[in-house]
Amino acid sequence: MEKEKETIQLVSMSYIHSPELINIIKSITKNSCPNSVNFHMHSTYSDGSLTAKQIYNQAIELNIDHYAITDHHSVDAYIELSKINDSIYKERSNFPKLWTGIEITCLLKGCLVHVLGLGFDHNSKYLLPYVDHKAAIGKELLASTVVDSIHKANGIAVLAHPARYKLPFYLLINEASKLGFDAVETWYNYERACNWIPSEYVCDKIFDCANSYSLLSTCGTDSHGLSLLRR
Template identity: 45%
Template structure:
């Protein structure tokens, strides 16, 4: 599947976040502390190149941020590239996990059931259904923080690959430090597994507070 975000993610490494890339963060549109415009101003001040705000079951923050960025561009400012994003709950091998939908068409009908503030129930909760909806909407499906679940990342990533996931969140702060830093051994293992499967790797702070530099 050709997608313009693929070439961006090809450059993601352990030092990409939080200074250049951030593909996992939250606003008050789900369980974050920042207003959407506060977040995008902070991202611009930090000099980020690319980001996606991934509120849980909500893409409501995207349009006001996109409008603000366009106004800054019109005024001659250099600003980050903003991609659509949403964090969606689903069942993968019977384990409740989170999927980051990235770079999808805003307002696409396929993602409407997942864009209502709460997790879905029934067949729509299955990982294959979520991946299909994300792809139908033109987006990429990424397994969020693969080492935070009841099942091991090795099992979950293999199953995600089988179901057509596009990638996984390789670089993540599992220690939840004040200043974000990837957890070396586990992140390196996840990165290797994803690379061996030919999957994309992303990074993100998973920020819920008022500072994009930490969780």
């Protein structure tokens, strides 16, 4: 028992303090990603190239403050990292905070879109239709159901990269606001530049649109490759 008490938990995490996460998101600017905050990335548990442990190591090396692994319909990366007690880094005074994350496919205004869930309880029964590595069907495919499920799991619902869909972003953001979305992934590199940078014109327009509906703005690299600094 004493030995267990002495064990140092080195992966800092949270899924029960949504007010804290909301305050972090409120502080995000176009310059926050990728060096300070990165709320969109993928591991080998879905379609990424990095393992969960490799992402963890990069987040430490890059001195990222807050990050979330948002694999498609999976929280396995979070579960894996929640078990890490890595003595290699025991001398560090602080660690990047890993928040729960997931990317869920759904229908919004009849358009297939992606929703990021952040800061939720990964053990919540409400997320069961969305954590089995495949898209939901029927009622569970509707954006309204996805948002409700994320909220019931004490999480935050974010419309991912709103300028990548068949419908204009302003229509989707308007509909998202009606359904109770909390935020929009405003700062995103639509050109997929080697050095990640938000696409200035479209992201500024998305920022104005999100603000007009009192929606928060998040950011993320949507990393699928070998670096968290680019897509």
